[in-house]
Amino acid sequence: MAKRAAGLVIFRKIGEQIQYLLLRASYGDFHWSSPKGHVDPGEDDFTTALRETKEEAGYSEEDLIIFRDKPKILNYNVKGKSKVVIYWLAQLRDSSKEPILSDEHTEMKWLTKDAAKEIVGYKDNQEMIDEFHEYILSSS
Numbered sequence: 001m002a003k004r005a006a007g008l009v010i011f012r013k014i015g016e017q018i019q020y021l022l023l024r025a026s027y028g029d030f031h032w033s034s035p036k037g038h039v040d041p042g043e044d045d046f047t048t049a050l051r052e053t054k055e056e057a058g059y060s061e062e063d064l065i066i067f068r069d070k071p072k073i074l075n076y077n078v079k080g081k082s083k084v085v086i087y088w089l090a091q092l093r094d095s096s097k098e099p100i101l102s103d104e105h106t107e108m109k110w111l112t113k114d115a116a117k118e119i120v121g122y123k124d125n126q127e128m129i130d131e132f133h134e135y136i137l138s139s140s
């Protein structure tokens with residue numbers, strides 16, 4: 001069975017600029033991603049996304065406006081095993097509230113769409129950022 005994870009693609013608005021939160025893993029290839037993590041047995045995906053966001057960025061559901069109707073699903077292989085990751089888009093209500101990192105990450109950045117796409121590197125993740133970005137623009 002595929003490994004399953006869930007998380008939130010978090011953005012904030014600074015004036016007219018939209019910035020995405022990316023966290024750098026403290027292990028493996030030190031990759032950058034949105035807050036997310038493994039779905040525990042019996043846990044639903046959305047609960048995982050909220051739990052991991054709290055653990056990895058310090059944000060609670062109350063800190064965020066979550067666009068629940070538009071999840072995106074990424075499928076890729078990690079060490080030869082398939083992995084499914086479900087992401088929801090979420091806006092930080094208080095743009096001045098900075099994340100609190102756990103020991104799973106060493107660094108954070110708020111990045112414009114193009115910089116966020118560059119740092120995540122993977123095509124499917126880049127396409128997801130593009131799609132979420134279009135959604136933000138079309139709904140604001």
Ligand SMILES: Nc1ncnc2c1ncn2[C@@H]1O[C@H](COP(=O)(O)OP(=O)(O)OP(=O)(O)OP(=O)(O)OP(=O)(O)OC[C@H]2O[C@@H](n3cnc4c(N)ncnc43)[C@H](O)[C@@H]2O)[C@@H](O)[C@H]1O
Nearest residue numbers: 005025027028029031033036037038076078104122124125
């Ligand atoms: N490798 C590791 N070494 C040591 N401790 C670890 C570890 N992974 C997790 N842990 C630890 O395990 C514990 C439980 O973590 P927990 O967060 O509960 O579970 P998890 O499933 O390991 O969490 P993530 O899904 O966030 O893991 P990840 O960052 O490895 O996954 P990603 O898919 O981004 O990345 C996995 C790989 O896929 C690559 N990747 C990411 N996105 C894509 C993509 N779109 N396409 C192709 N490859 C991708 C990444 O570059 C990376 O190489 C924590 O304490 C954590 O610190």
